Amino acid sequence: MPDPNKKEDELAGTEQPFVEHLMELRDRLIKAVIAIGVVAAVLAVWPGPGALYDLLAAPLVASLPAGATMIATSVISPFLVPLKILLMAAFMIALPVVLYQVWAFVAPGLYSHEKKLVMPLVISSTLLFLIGVAFCYYFVFGQVFKFIQSFAPKSITAAPDIEAYLGFALSMFLAFGLAFEVPIAVVVLARVGIVTVDKLKSFRGYFIVVAFVVAAIVTPPDVVSQLALAIPMCILYEVGIWAAQLFIKHTKAPEETEAEASGN
Template identity: 80%
Template sequence: MSDPKQEPEDELAGTEQPFVAHLMELRDRLIKAMLAIAVAVGILAIYPGPGPLYDMLAAPLVAHLPKGTTLIATSVISPFMVPLKILLMTGFLLALPFVLYQIWAFVAPGLYTHEKKLVLPLVISSTILFLIGVAFCYFFVFGQVFKFIQSFAPKSITAAPDIEAYLSFVLTMFLAFGVAFEVPVAVVVLARLGIVEIEKLKAFRSYFVVLAFIIAAIVTPPDVVSQLALAIPMILLYELGIWAAKVFIKHTQPPSEEA
């Protein structure tokens, strides 16, 4: 007859692998991820191609430039390097779900069931939120920002932005909005790990509003439109994170030691 006080069996018992086996699996996962990125880049290089990809990226700015005005290249190799960088960036974003799956497949065997319930939703949600942030920046923020900036430009000035400067600006904005949209994930992680209690997160609301506007003022251009477009979603996502934290804490608790 079994002892009722006996500790529950470790669900990971017998799954240990030699260190070399882990390295070989990691190598295989990295190779698969790199191949996925290479395939995505190859497909995009054929259709629509590096040039059309750059035209698509530059469309929000070109739409608000004076008629007949185009972007310029101040470096000899810029017309080649800038579209190539955009091609690689787009290929990586296209293959990102498969890359994250390879990371998950490598890590998952070493996690308990309740840990998988926490990690997998966070990986998926963080990816979706990042892509939503980038899309929000491209389809809404860019149009409003460029329209606002051009409305203040004197008629005696002909705007002809450099393509490298524009690419740097775009990547900075994409990164800022992508990371800003990760606020719910950060709130969930802090609450789930017990670093900050949910009640303290609720009490921090008013301070976070100020913090959101400070961050928006630092990472966005000095115009009201882009700052509001970043700060307001961060505040709303903070509230979403508090609600999501309650759900995650409820459904990702480790099994009781008393079976």
Template identity: 75%
Template structure:
């Protein structure tokens, strides 16, 4: 009779407080991440300022426009809104380490130690690879793409790109190259989750090369230089991912069952 339970008793009684505490912690970390973005946005808005940031972003295109040609704004509020969007984006990128730290600090207490050894390096490496992809796109790919476009355009056409259209193009290219540079992280995760093996990835190397060139042909403008600039790094990063997968698999190997309590 001691095991008899009152049907009117709430089985979830006593669990509300921990759940509320998790929500409070999540709220606090979101607020801290948002404050970091707002602070970085405010600093960048003061110096160098939204207009200077847009000029910096537009520099690869302006450098290849005919002398005396300027970009145009087809909307009344575009000269104000577009630089503001760029400043907000730059503020988010500058504050990204703080944002990622808040995410990590929220999920880390629920992970095993071997899982922590895997997640933290992946978060750091994926962030660095994304930034490297964006920088590679800005400093190398843009110059080649705009040079090709201006050299191909008929002499009877005067190029006057719209600033909003240019912002959309730049953001798409940044996301494409940043995501493409995440290949090593994807390879490591697939191997660590047991969905693929290092040996199988080596066997599929030829298929990935074809996929890389197809993706590059779809994402980039129709010139050989920009397509090669995306496809070749993807192939090299695939090889890097295969090497890193073996290291991470050994380094983050789970202990024997019941040998390590979960925190």
């Protein structure tokens, strides 16, 4: 006869054989790849790889002198570079489907209080990464390219290489996308108990220094992009402290809640 005082594990009976886990993982990966492939096929028809590259290069082209264009120094660059951008855009557009497949795979193995923590973090981290990329493209690129071109001697005609620009753009997107994940890192550190919220508050001054050091390392050597990365990081750090307090309050395990109640 079961003990009425002993709580039943909500995950009891949900175990699956290892082979079934592998098969489900395969099916989830296939669905994610299909989603990316479908989006890539649509983008290949409209607006097309060339138009996508023109969109990516628009901030740089707008800052070039009148009549100047970008160049391709490799024979296959005019084909390969737009194809890379097509795949990158397809992945970003299909990202909600990809993340849903990841969530559907891991969710059955999580407790209810863990689901309350993981799902909001997955959604918010995705949104923050995309916001960081958009901030870089719509604000930082235009200001940085204008700043750089203002220092170019009149005897030099700017003609950037399309492959070099792609590498620069991707590295900047990655830097700003990850920088905008600061609140997520703060929330996770506080929620798992590595640091307390009070410690995070006392670390403010040190984080400002860290933010400016990171900005100086990962961005071009100009003050515009460095400030554009460091200042949002500092603001997002404060957002992370506030979010950590909220998450800790609403994602506690039942045992933690009972322990606090008994302690009071």
